[in-house]
Amino acid sequence: MRDTGGSDSGDSDATAESDVTSSPARTDGGAVADGTSRESLRSRFRRSRFLESLPFWGPPGLLVLFFVYGAIGWNFIISLTGWEGLGSPDYSSLSTEMYTRLLTDASFHAAFRNTLVLLLAFTVLSLIVGLLVAILVDQKIRLENTFRTIYLLPMSLSFVVTAIFWSWMYNPRIGLVNEVLRSIGLESLTQAWLSDPQFKLAAIIFALMWQFSGYCMVVYLAGLRAIPNAQYEAARIDGASTIRLYWRVIIPQLRASTMSATVVLVVFALKAFDFLFVLFGVNPGQSADILSVMMYRVAFDRIQWAYGSAVAMVLFAMALGVIGPYLFVQYRRGEL
Numbered sequence: 001m002r003d004t005g006g007s008d009s010g011d012s013d014a015t016a017e018s019d020v021t022s023s024p025a026r027t028d029g030g031a032v033a034d035g036t037s038r039e040s041l042r043s044r045f046r047r048s049r050f051l052e053s054l055p056f057w058g059p060p061g062l063l064v065l066f067f068v069y070g071a072i073g074w075n076f077i078i079s080l081t082g083w084e085g086l087g088s089p090d091y092s093s094l095s096t097e098m099y100t101r102l103l104t105d106a107s108f109h110a111a112f113r114n115t116l117v118l119l120l121a122f123t124v125l126s127l128i129v130g131l132l133v134a135i136l137v138d139q140k141i142r143l144e145n146t147f148r149t150i151y152l153l154p155m156s157l158s159f160v161v162t163a164i165f166w167s168w169m170y171n172p173r174i175g176l177v178n179e180v181l182r183s184i185g186l187e188s189l190t191q192a193w194l195s196d197p198q199f200k201l202a203a204i205i206f207a208l209m210w211q212f213s214g215y216c217m218v219v220y221l222a223g224l225r226a227i228p229n230a231q232y233e234a235a236r237i238d239g240a241s242t243i244r245l246y247w248r249v250i251i252p253q254l255r256a257s258t259m260s261a262t263v264v265l266v267v268f269a270l271k272a273f274d275f276l277f278v279l280f281g282v283n284p285g286q287s288a289d290i291l292s293v294m295m296y297r298v299a300f301d302r303i304q305w306a307y308g309s310a311v312a313m314v315l316f317a318m319a320l321g322v323i324g325p326y327l328f329v330q331y332r333r334g335e336l
Helices: 001-022 034-046 049-079 098-105 105-137 144-156 158-168 176-183 199-227 229-237 242-270 275-280 291-301 305-332
Strands: none
Touching: 034 229, 049 305, 098 305, 105 144, 105 199, 105 242, 105 291, 144 199, 158 176, 158 199, 158 275, 199 242, 199 275, 229 242, 242 305, 275 291, 291 305
């Protein structure tokens, strides 16, 4: 009886082994034969969303790759040459001479400093003003929609229109700014706002803040309206004052709105070339010069293309330094 049992056991083991050997390839994550696996991968790839969507994003992606990123790469190569804009650039001897020249150029130092001041002051002031106006509008004021539309209207204007408007506003004789100061008895404060080196940059920052604080107001208002009323009520029940309520409870929840608005403001600050060009031309002076104006002046007015390309790459690095971390954070959050 014991021998018979052993024989039955051996037969069952052989049968099981035979079944495993002759079993069909699994498609549910188990062991799969090599040929079937490759065929399954090919069929899944042919049915994938990537391949199905390729005709829609492929052509524009190639165009962006060539005309945007290709142009950026070519601009970087040009900055490593000594090309003056005449003839063809010499790619045989590339060097960092133009970037070394930037380090000793007083005009570049002034333009770089002014660009940083413009970025920081314009961005911070626009965020603060936009937040305060958004909190005011969030109190259910009368004619809220009308006020919101009027306050956001400057955002729809181009830099050219804004520059012409503020060149009249800052006019030392007939400008509205000085007229208002004279009418309230502060004639001693009237200035030649766009001629005095002490006030040029401040006047530019104020005008740009007027144009873009409405955008910040809309972004913050959307963030405020997304916060549940229960949090306001709970804070008031705990005895929190209005200032403490917004400082400790509401404003910390507006980080996403702040980050989104900051990126947009920085990009527009870096693109303020139109505004300054209309006001001052290619020579705004060291007190108001910024990198974008310097790039245009060096490349197209002085015909120093390699040096202008080096300034452009510094400007591109500044923009990438702001947008890069933002995209990384959005990717980590799963929002890209």
